[in-house]
Amino acid sequence: MSSGRTHDRITLISLPILTGISLLLTRNAELTLWMAGSFLFGGLMFGPDLDIHSNQSIRWGWLRWMWQPYRQAVPHRSALSHGPIIGTICRLLYVGLWVILLALLYQSACYFLKWPMWNEVQLWKTTQQFVIKHYSILLSIFVGLEVGSMSHYSADFLSSLSKKIFAEKKSVNPLRFETLNGQDPVRANNSKPRSSRKSRHRRKT
Numbered sequence: 001m002s003s004g005r006t007h008d009r010i011t012l013i014s015l016p017i018l019t020g021i022s023l024l025l026t027r028n029a030e031l032t033l034w035m036a037g038s039f040l041f042g043g044l045m046f047g048p049d050l051d052i053h054s055n056q057s058i059r060w061g062w063l064r065w066m067w068q069p070y071r072q073a074v075p076h077r078s079a080l081s082h083g084p085i086i087g088t089i090c091r092l093l094y095v096g097l098w099v100i101l102l103a104l105l106y107q108s109a110c111y112f113l114k115w116p117m118w119n120e121v122q123l124w125k126t127t128q129q130f131v132i133k134h135y136s137i138l139l140s141i142f143v144g145l146e147v148g149s150m151s152h153y154s155a156d157f158l159s160s161l162s163k164k165i166f167a168e169k170k171s172v173n174p175l176r177f178e179t180l181n182g183q184d185p186v187r188a189n190n191s192k193p194r195s196s197r198k199s200r201h202r203r204k205t
């Protein structure tokens, strides 16, 4: 697994490259800005390592407590946090749950304090209209978040792969050890004529 610093470096180095690619593909500065901002947010604060106490969770400041239940529920490097697309969707749903919970708390407070309450039907309609009107921006935000997370998954995967290959090489190397005349030491020992071993034994006794 790559360190938090490595992930941060990858995010910062990739940012101008991705911004250029997005500008070339969309020819739209506004969508590119949303994508680049979300990529930066996804790489530094909304990434897969929110499933442990990491740089990403620390950056949430006093709001980092909200990731505590997520850390408890999601095992580190599981598909729910480190799975492509599903990881980002899970984190968005998780934040959505907090928003719904806070909205319910606010509604309850309004009810008891006799303040004007939200109309749920009107709120749902406004949300739908907002999504329809700004779907291209919302899609750019999702792409930015996902690409930010993808850079993390890829770095984790490559780091694990290189460690595995290195460990395999290490475990294989002793077997490749050969004697000076080019023979495997185990084979060389086994191929010695039985008679010579016996004679040595006799000499001892």
Ligand SMILES: [Zn+2]
Pocket: 001, 048, 049, 077, 082, 152, 156
């Ligand atoms: Zn990770």
